[in-house]
Amino acid sequence: MDHLTALENKSIFIIREAYYRFRNIAMLWSVGKDSTTLLWLVRKAFFGEVPFPVIHIDTTYKFPEMYRFRDEYAKKWGLNLIVGRNEGQVEAGMGPGKGTKLDCCNELKTNALKRIIEKNGFKGLLLGIRRDEHGIRAKERVFSPRDENFKWDYEDQPAELWDQYKSTAAEDNHFRVHPILHMTELDIWKYIKRENIPLTELYLSKSGKRYRSIGCAPCCSPIDSNASNVDEIIAELESSHTSERAGRAQDKEDAYTMQKLRSLGYM
């Protein structure tokens, strides 16, 4: 079996396992390349159907290309799409220009998602995160419990040897399930190429720039790149040493700093 097929098999096993154990699950779809790949795998796992809701957290700051893509494929693939917005905060003008970016993410992403989980009582959530994305994600498990405050206790996690996933938790908890945790950025692109998975054009170079990672428009910066198709992206990644989220690095450092200062009573 080739490398990509082995990765695909593992992902599909995890997806089916999650659905079998929890039933009341959903997946998060940011419309980026990773969660779109996850969505593709879910469709493969259930023979073209997606038997649970697909949640898109809409901060209202996403790129227009992302909204267009979402609506087009939600229809084409017959998705049960739940769009989550923290309406109160959106109306109050919350945004990256107001307060800190951490506040903005908290209100428009985290709290919006909390409400959807509360309302629907989901026991499991499929997410398209990958271990090589960011240092902290390297500690993630495939089945990762969260408490009612969304807190992730990374020092107290099951070991997950031999594909034995722990899937029982206290009443208030839900599980994050990460079917593509084991894939790298390069694996994803190679898989996208093999499967011909559709993506938004933001990833492709236009006048010397492209996005390597997408989220909310005000908080993402494009990288210098001439890669205008998937083959060129793969070639670029094979020779690149900068981090995937480099365009988001300063924000992360500032957000961390702010959280630390706040915990000691500054601000």
Next chain:
Amino acid sequence: MDPSNKVFVLGIDGAPQTLLSEYMAEGVMPNLKKILSGGYSLHQMDASIPDVSSTSWTSFMTGVNPGEHGIYGFMELAPNTYRMTFPNYASIKAPALWDMIGGTSGAKSSTLAEKFKGRVPNDLRSIVLNMPETFPAPRLNGVLTAGFVCPDLKKGTYPDSAYEYLRSINYIMDIEASNASDKPDAFFDEALFALNKRAEAFTHFMDKERWDLFIGVVTETDRLHHFFFDAARDKAHKYHERFVFFYSRMDDMIGRVFERFMDATGGQGLFMTMSDHGFAPIRKEVYLNRLFVEKGLLTLDPAREYFEQIGQGSKAFVMDPGRIYINLEGRYPGGAVAASEKNAVANEIKTLLLDLKDSDGNAVIKRVFEAAELYSGPEAGRAPDLVAVGNDGFDIKGNIKKPEVFGTSHFRGMHTRHDAHCVLPSGAAIPERLHIENLAGIILERFI
């Protein structure tokens, strides 16, 4: 070089001279007591103003005042805006000790560097561990891993081999302060874990690297003080024993590094311990921005956040801890005070603050300094116009959202300027009253 010229500095963040004295008398710190009886003295020392770690540690590492090194706190506003930024090592304008003896000052200069130029070698190696305000790690002649705030261990450590080592021992950059209120036992456990990791890393680098200057800092003392300083002396406090136990482990570490250092230098090296500020119990937190709002000096636009809330016609605002900035025309986008009115506004604020009393009639502010009294140098133009220093017990805060002038929270300890400590060999040539800015000069003298 002659091993007897080595210098070892053990930084103990926020450890007050008064508390160390008491703990030695009570037998909590027998190792420190033994060191003192062998020819060392414990001095009370003044910290920088404002007495926050970023400013005070930068004063220690550069040996100059904030008017030269440029660090006035953990936060600043970006020029001509009300947008917050976070100064880090890259913002420091003066060379640090390791630059002055390691040949890495580059274009940086300072009055202290000038004084020692050509008199100290420029090829000495330094090991700097967990020193606050050193992120991102500079390429020094030696090894450095940054202390608070260090968002990324890899970027905070130089060279890469040191990072690989720290990762291999599960070294942690900081402990999770947010556990202090809801999981206090986990908080104390993690503080001890961090202390052990620091000790492990200190002894590793002491033994495995070639060095002339070693600076190792323990920051967990500061964290304990912020949340549990009321437990330091109160024997009935639920966490008194855990607090004291931490200090006994700290004392153990002091004893171990002292012995190791003395063995390596035949008893001739210069050993010191020091802190960047002292601590006192909090009676009340004081939110000066709220006072300014009530007195018509500040208007806030609640639709915005942090300092971008500062509204039209505002005359002044406060950033942590007691840094007061006058909203000058030309300096800020909504500047409302003309240069000619600046002194009048400053005087109005001084009077207001010095008259401020809490509900029991206690005076809140000990002194209001003008910038020129505290700061001199090329960075003095960015200094706060006034700095308010509170009486012990009144923790001056720059929080902009509080609905009242006075309040309390889960914090139990506040920084003080006057009760930092320094342990030095008895008879060392030092000023009558030590200031943290003096220490770099004392260290450099050793390398002449």
